[in-house]
Amino acid sequence: MPTLTLLQAVNDGLKTVMRNDPTVLVFGEDVGPKGGVFLATEGLTEEFGVERCFDTPLSEDGIVGAAIGMAMNGLRPVAEIQFQDFIYPAFDQIVSEAAKLRYRSGGQYTAPMVIRTPYGGGIRGGLYHSQSGESYFAHTAGLKVVIPSTPHDAKGLLIASIEDPDPVIFMEPKALYRTLKGEVPEGSYTVELSTLREARAGKDVTVFCYGAMVTVAEKAAEQAATGGIEVAVVDLRTLLPLDEEGVLDAAKRTGRVVVLHEAPRFCGYGAEISALIAEHAIEYMEAPVVRVTGFDTPFPNTLEHNYMPDDRRVLDAIEHVYNF
Amino acid sequence: MPTLTLLQAVNDGLKTVMRNDPTVLVFGEDVGPKGGVFLATEGLTEEFGVERCFDTPLSEDGIVGAAIGMAMNGLRPVAEIQFQDFIYPAFDQIVSEAAKLRYRSGGQYTAPMVIRTPYGGGIRGGLYHSQSGESYFAHTAGLKVVIPSTPHDAKGLLIASIEDPDPVIFMEPKALYRTLKGEVPEGSYTVELSTLREARAGKDVTVFCYGAMVTVAEKAAEQAATGGIEVAVVDLRTLLPLDEEGVLDAAKRTGRVVVLHEAPRFCGYGAEISALIAEHAIEYMEAPVVRVTGFDTPFPNTLEHNYMPDDRRVLDAIEHVYNF
Amino acid sequence: MDGTDLLTLIEGNGDAPEFDPGMSDEELLYCYGTMLTVRAFDDICLKLQRGGRIGFSIPNKGIEATQVGAASAMRKSDWIFPSYRDFGMALYHGVPPVQMMHNMFGNAEDTTRGRQMPVHFSWTEPIHFVSISSPIGTHIPQAVGAARAFQYRGEDHVCLASFGDGGTSSIGFHSALNFAGVWKAPVVFLCQNNGWAISCPSDEQTASKGYAIKAQAYGMPGVTVDGNDLLAVRQATLEAVARARAGDGPTLIEALTFRMGGHSTSDDPSKYVPKEQLEEWAKRDPVTRMQRYLERRGIWTQAVEDRILAEAQERVAEAARIAEHTPRPGLETIFSDVYADLPAHLRKQGEAAFDLAKRKGDAVAGGGEFPL
Amino acid sequence: MDGTDLLTLIEGNGDAPEFDPGMSDEELLYCYGTMLTVRAFDDICLKLQRGGRIGFSIPNKGIEATQVGAASAMRKSDWIFPSYRDFGMALYHGVPPVQMMHNMFGNAEDTTRGRQMPVHFSWTEPIHFVSISSPIGTHIPQAVGAARAFQYRGEDHVCLASFGDGGTSSIGFHSALNFAGVWKAPVVFLCQNNGWAISCPSDEQTASKGYAIKAQAYGMPGVTVDGNDLLAVRQATLEAVARARAGDGPTLIEALTFRMGGHSTSDDPSKYVPKEQLEEWAKRDPVTRMQRYLERRGIWTQAVEDRILAEAQERVAEAARIAEHTPRPGLETIFSDVYADLPAHLRKQGEAAFDLAKRKGDAVAGGGEFPL
């Protein structure tokens, strides 16, 4: 099996689907000849022509609005939003339209489409090239929200998302684009949506996380292990619809939970995980459910490494719930 | 003290501030001669002239963008978004700009402004005239989010919001506009932001809620009382920044908590309340922390009364945590 | 040409000198009948709303020629992305009034399952009349995307995107026309300038000289047409559709007309529409104009009128009767169609709702009223 | 006039027949010196970035005349809402290069406290150079709002909103020009058409005939000006500013210029910009054009050039040295300025961060690189 970076896996996923399905179109700002600012779409225009991979004017509202129209009318659009931070001009189209189209038309019109977008910190991008807005989307009924954390999953989840009959926000952890390598099967395969991945088994503490934070959790778990604490790392992979039963099972197994994400804490995605546990598994908890997250501030630039949760903060939390 | 509806209290609040502070301008769609589609701005253009209360073109992006510019430049704009459901074209201006301006300019530029907007169900408005999007805003550092539940608070919180140095999303429970009356002091007064209101005292179960759901909680508490359960109803009033200590104290006092809102559950505001408790007060809990919320679907029309939490659902939850 | 010359074909007195619409008498009478049906539908909805039997409706009086004229230029294989004020387009293409009434009552037979407010129609048959959404302008870029799908597959179908003068201020308008221009997408943009966006008059909506001129910002032709003249609207739309089908790209049409009623049944336009303006436009009633035209053509008589009108009224009255007696949607419709498949968390929420209903009976509907 | 005629004052050879800019020699040399300073600043930033000492910069080569020309038409009491490529405007109005460099290094002296990426400047002195934001177009309606505040108070100040060709596709552009038109707001919209929006060429950005014509959609004048001709840009801006001050409303200026470098230090334009296009524009270098003009006017000599250039280079080099040795912002800057007052939950988060730093030392910076 070839070893690819997460970025190459995304690229491979796109090419694989486009080879199999002529209704798949890729578009967005700079995704054509330039191949995207991160090069996720490199080579697509060359291989599939400008009819299937093309640049658009600088309008996220237009990109997503047009994608919805294409999706209604038989295509499978894969739109790129250059940075997740720039998705907000399209928020209305996503929240009011893509998410609600099937519902409001009694299933007559649907929006099977994917919005790919790099998210998160770690590249010195400051306020506007670092955000993690997943909880805005996870709060929106009708959307699916998917975040891979490995090259294998990036490809498999991306293909599953494109094949899915509903609109998917596919957020790619840009910090891992070039830093994370892994084995990626050739050809087409899918990773089923709404399934968790146990990235690491452990009986003492469960860390729930996703995207770039999985690597951080694994590092902290490694360190905890040297101190005798066995940490399970659960990669959520699909944030909406979430495998709630899987989450509750994993929480109950250890009775000690840390929830980890780089997005701000207040009303962040982690709150939902905590709330699920507080409602359905509180009797199993032997310690507070602790969140390790980005701070409730915009994303800073020079001090981004102080802002983003790192293994030290996660380890702190693991020790806290373990020793509680 | 005069008795006003919640709608009249809003109108009174606007007039009161505008009389005292010439930098306060009110604008939005149809807020001028028509007085707003709910009549919240009735009489303003007449009393203060078209320079201080005026209609705008149909663009929420323009309304909020211009408001930010005015706020930067010495005015205190109060922009109306006709329905909260229509705020999303302005999402970028709110989340990327208003919320982050002070931070990104090191305090050189700020956006002291209020966005008033009616939210919530109960008027047969279907998908797009019924939404409760508070958690989108409550997840956004740099914003304040305020929701009154009584005429008294509507006026006092509105005045405090307009006087506040930071941008405030002021969401008005439209279901209560004309149905809820109460005493409202004349002249200027404020209700301090980030303070809770104990709408009802009780030692057995605490219900956290806000906006139109406070009335529902009170009704359920009344019914619970006949069954011997004493329910405390806590009106959060300011969702961000939240009085977290106050929430934790109220939760600890009863050890049994119900969190109530009409917005969808998943990643909704209630999750944050549950998560705070799960992190900081779990040892005090004698029952699961139960959420009663709108369903994780778009908002339906004909069946809206089945969608929205009512006293029966709240009572169910109260009994459940009480008997746990 | 900057789009500011007004195309009129039927004069006020019904004359249409030297213009042959190329339509049979039957076709012309069908158009006229559709206009009358719109008016009848409008009337009965107003009554139903005033009587508290439906919650809301949107008056169409005054703009029937624009709707029916534009619709008549479209084939069944084209897609219409309508605004909420486009009753006539649906009726023209053969949507039965009873289907519209199911929506007005939000009952179980409503294609939107009673999820949407009244007038938020959705059909795929007999023409794609795409699910109406309340947010203004969002459907316009969608029309461009759907048109691009036609283009991609090499089909010569066209999308018609219809919106109001207020809609031109929306972000969707800007994105849509910009993309369509660059893509040369087969779309016809129909701006129904009916003078008002709720209480905002056109000259406070934009400082431009009318709306057709906005086409210049997107590199496409813009034309202004007399919106109370069915043949002119039809003709302008036919030309735009032909351009689109031929691969020559989009067109922006501004139809100058007037909203003779309130914005909706909850609006009182006398608060802001000047009386003189209303009176002025009353003289240009599009139905009367068409009637005179048909009369000059020798196919209108009072007897014809009476028959068509009676038919129209009976159709919509019958539709209302049926719709009113159709049960409301089942509880399960709250939870279905959120996704293609019901996810576990929604299944649980649905089960809880059924359980509650079983234990405590149905919830009580509140007394809330729609304000606008 | 639809804004498509190009205003040029200085010819390629430096001649400016019959045009008197009404500027002293000193003023002209100051403008020229500012252009050279922009170029020097650009050069050093490129080197600093290549050497890994700053993370990112934005090349300005080729567009200096537009920036400096426009800025020179503004008073200190006016407000500039700049794009991220407007170094020259700040320099012209007297922002010291060292302040700019503090931002490039994101250190403790940076007015944005190291929170923003490089080139995202913010100043209130010596002119309001409003905090730059990365999202394209959001600042344009803000400029209209700020202008309305001037209007409301009866002040005759003007806002200049500057953006690129790509920026015209943003939603902010549409809302802003529409509102400004209706409000007759004192704003000058400056579209710097530099040929590209990252890798998207102008003709894939819009189908309109240039950008100035878009003014027609908003009922305001649009003018196209040679963006490599400082005097022409200055003149067009002066006229627009005068209209705005006089209460006659907004103007859209399109300055035709060319981005001679990459989009940013992370971009490789050779992948998409045709070589011939680059060569063509290299011949029209705005600095050379201005130099020739000054030479014809008799105030440029090689000695003058050498002196100004050396001064400019020394100023920016010194600025870089100082900024590089200024410490980075303190941990507390993560938590301050979110609100006017620190709310309790942020106080707690901040305390936890300080506690962690005390117990475990500072966090380790990652090796991530900015891609674009």
Ligand SMILES: Cc1ncc(C[n+]2csc(CCOP(=O)(O)OP(=O)(O)O)c2C)c(N)n1
């Ligand atoms: C984004 C958005 N903002 C506000 C509204 C509220 N609203 C509904 S209709 C309307 C006016 C629309 O006017 P116009 O586009 O001229 O259409 P008309 O009603 O005249 O047919 C407004 C402001 C909305 N539906 N969507």
Ligand SMILES: Cc1ncc(C[n+]2csc(CCOP(=O)(O)OP(=O)(O)O)c2C)c(N)n1
């Ligand atoms: C809303 C938004 N979308 C995308 C981007 C990414 N982006 C940064 S600059 C740029 C191109 C801007 O081009 P133009 O407006 O012509 O300005 P120029 O860089 O040429 O000066 C893009 C797409 C962004 N910053 N904001």
Ligand SMILES: [Mg+2]
């Ligand atoms: Mg209108």
Ligand SMILES: [Mg+2]
């Ligand atoms: Mg450009």
